[in-house]
Amino acid sequence: MNKTPLASWKLLIFSAILPIMVLVALNLSFGEGIHKESFKRFANALLTSYIVFGLVLLGNLFFYADSRHRPFAPLVGMFVAISFGILVVWALTSYEDLLLEANSGLRSQLLSNIVRLLVSMTGMAISLLIAIGLTFAMITGRERRILFEEE
Amino acid sequence: MDSMLKAAILFWIPLLVIGFGVWLTISRKSEKFGIILSAFAILVFLASPWTVPESDSTAGAHLILSLIAPTLLMVYGIHGMIFGGNVPVGRLDASARWSGFLALFASFGILCFMHWSTFTPVWRGDVNPYWIVFWPTMLLFSTSLCAAASIGMVGYGEDRFSESLKLASMSIVFAGITLSAMIFDGEYTSAQEFRDYLFLAVADILGIIAGCVLSIGVFAVVIWSYEKSLPNPENTHPPTTEELKKLVEIADSHIGGEEE
Numbered sequence: 001m002n003k004t005p006l007a008s009w010k011l012l013i014f015s016a017i018l019p020i021m022v023l024v025a026l027n028l029s030f031g032e033g034i035h036k037e038s039f040k041r042f043a044n045a046l047l048t049s050y051i052v053f054g055l056v057l058l059g060n061l062f063f064y065a066d067s068r069h070r071p072f073a074p075l076v077g078m079f080v081a082i083s084f085g086i087l088v089v090w091a092l093t094s095y096e097d098l099l100l101e102a103n104s105g106l107r108s109q110l111l112s113n114i115v116r117l118l119v120s121m122t123g124m125a126i127s128l129l130i131a132i133g134l135t136f137a138m139i140t141g142r143e144r145r146i147l148f149e150e151e
Numbered sequence: 152m153d154s155m156l157k158a159a160i161l162f163w164i165p166l167l168v169i170g171f172g173v174w175l176t177i178s179r180k181s182e183k184f185g186i187i188l189s190a191f192a193i194l195v196f197l198a199s200p201w202t203v204p205e206s207d208s209t210a211g212a213h214l215i216l217s218l219i220a221p222t223l224l225m226v227y228g229i230h231g232m233i234f235g236g237n238v239p240v241g242r243l244d245a246s247a248r249w250s251g252f253l254a255l256f257a258s259f260g261i262l263c264f265m266h267w268s269t270f271t272p273v274w275r276g277d278v279n280p281y282w283i284v285f286w287p288t289m290l291l292f293s294t295s296l297c298a299a300a301s302i303g304m305v306g307y308g309e310d311r312f313s314e315s316l317k318l319a320s321m322s323i324v325f326a327g328i329t330l331s332a333m334i335f336d337g338e339y340t341s342a343q344e345f346r347d348y349l350f351l352a353v354a355d356i357l358g359i360i361a362g363c364v365l366s367i368g369v370f371a372v373v374i375w376s377y378e379k380s381l382p383n384p385e386n387t388h389p390p391t392t393e394e395l396k397k398l399v400e401i402a403d404s405h406i407g408g409e410e411e
Contacts, residue, residue: 008306011302011306012299012302012303012306013299015298015299015301015302016295016296016298016299017295018298019291019294019295019298019322019326020291020294020295020353020356022326023291023294023326023329023330023349024349024350024353026330026333027333027346027349027350030333030346032343032346032347034350035347035348035350035351037351038350038351038353038354039354041351041354041355041358042354042355042357042358042361043358044358045354045355045357045358045359045362046358046359046361046362046365047362048358048362049358049359049361049362049363049366050362050363050365050366051362051366052362053362053363053366053367054366054369054370056170057366057367057370059170059174060370062178063178064374071377073377073380074373074374074377077373077376077377078369078370078373081366081369081373108207111208112207112208114208115208115210115211115281116211116281116284116355117359118166118211118215119211119214119215119281119284119285119288120284120285120288120352120355120356120359121359122214122215122218122285123284123285123286123288123289123292124288124289124292124356124359126218126222126225126289126293127289127292127293127295127296128292128296129222129225129226129229130225130229130293130296130297130321131293131296131297131299131300132300133225133229133232133233134229134232134297134300134317134318134321135300135303135304135318136229136233137229137232137233137236137251138304138314138317138318139236139304139308139311139314140232140233140234140236140237140238141232141236141237141248141314142236142237142313142314143237144237
């Protein structure tokens with residue numbers, strides 16, 4: 001008989017967001033308000049990760065092409081989507097200081113975005129290693145239970 | 152050589168080559184070459200703080216290099232904790248669980264010392280500018296993932312309440328470290344600076360996840376629209392009498408056998 005799981009995806013997502021919300025609320029309680037560059041950082045992180053992961057998926061299309069007589073259309077489609085992302089970054093960074101953080105110009109902002117993505121991804125990868133590793137360590141930590149005894 | 156060209160050759164191109172090498176390895180097009188290429192590119196990339204010291208971007212490579220030791224200790228610890236436990240294959244000695252636990256907490260200790268003591272990665276005589284990007288991001292994401300893992304454990308597992316509590320306590324430990332960094336100054340970074348960067352870390356995490364989801368969505372739309380544009384596959388012709396006869400012959404040769 002199948003047992004219905006107690007957790008749902010919504011609950012899992014909520015449990016992931018809740019600690020961050022609590023820590024942000026505590027941070028706000030120090031009375032300094034949200035950092036003024038936060039929106040710029042969010043937009044830069046979003047656009048940079050969109051382009052970088054788009055390039056990774058473009059590479060992934062070669063696996064897809066192997067099973068589909070090497071079509072050209074999806075490659076062009078993905079290339080256009082990434083180019084659009086690059087165009088948006090270029091337009092928003094060039095327009096006054098809409099997405100320009102503490103960098104001297106467009107090129108230094110773009111390069112700093114990539115390095116920052118690399119550093120943040122390193123932090124996130126280490127966290128993933130800790131969470132998955134600890135989960136498995138907890139699972140294997142308990143002695144094997146006897147499900148039934150032979151008569 | 153021009154410093155920009157030098158940075159391109161010794162930092163940016165190796166960074167691209169790492170990705171290309173990984174792609175070659177995963178695609179199995181040239182597995183061995185991919186591994187060698189990636190390994191070589193990683194070495195050139197990690198050496199960039201010395202080969203191109205004038206480039207600001209190499210601070211990223213310097214930070215990653217500084218994190219290798221605690222990360223390896225962490226991997227060793229986690230490996231010991233998992234395989235020192237109750238696993239059907241590749242089980243280590245029971246002491247591996249304790250040594251793994253100590254190694255894991257030693258690695259957390261080193262990371263905390265990097266913030267509160269003099270272990271902080273120093274670049275060009277000052278604290279590495281990416282340290283304060285990495286540290287709050289890692290703490291926040293670890294808090295979040297351990298909490299989600301705890302709920303997942305109790306929700307999807309059976310009779311896993313005590314394990315779930317341990318994972319929840321790990322989440323609380325990370326939250327506690329974050330809170331301490333918000334209150335107490337580090338050796339090179341102040342609590343005020345950490346609080347500022349905590350907002351930027353949240354923006355970073357949400358931005359990266361949103362960007363990932365967006366690119367996966369675009370990828371799905373591209374594939375879906377291509378597949379939709381394909382004509383329906385034509386029906387194959389029914390088998391001829393000759394083919395059916397052959398089929399029966401093959402089936403006959405595989406059915407039967409002698410009685411015992």
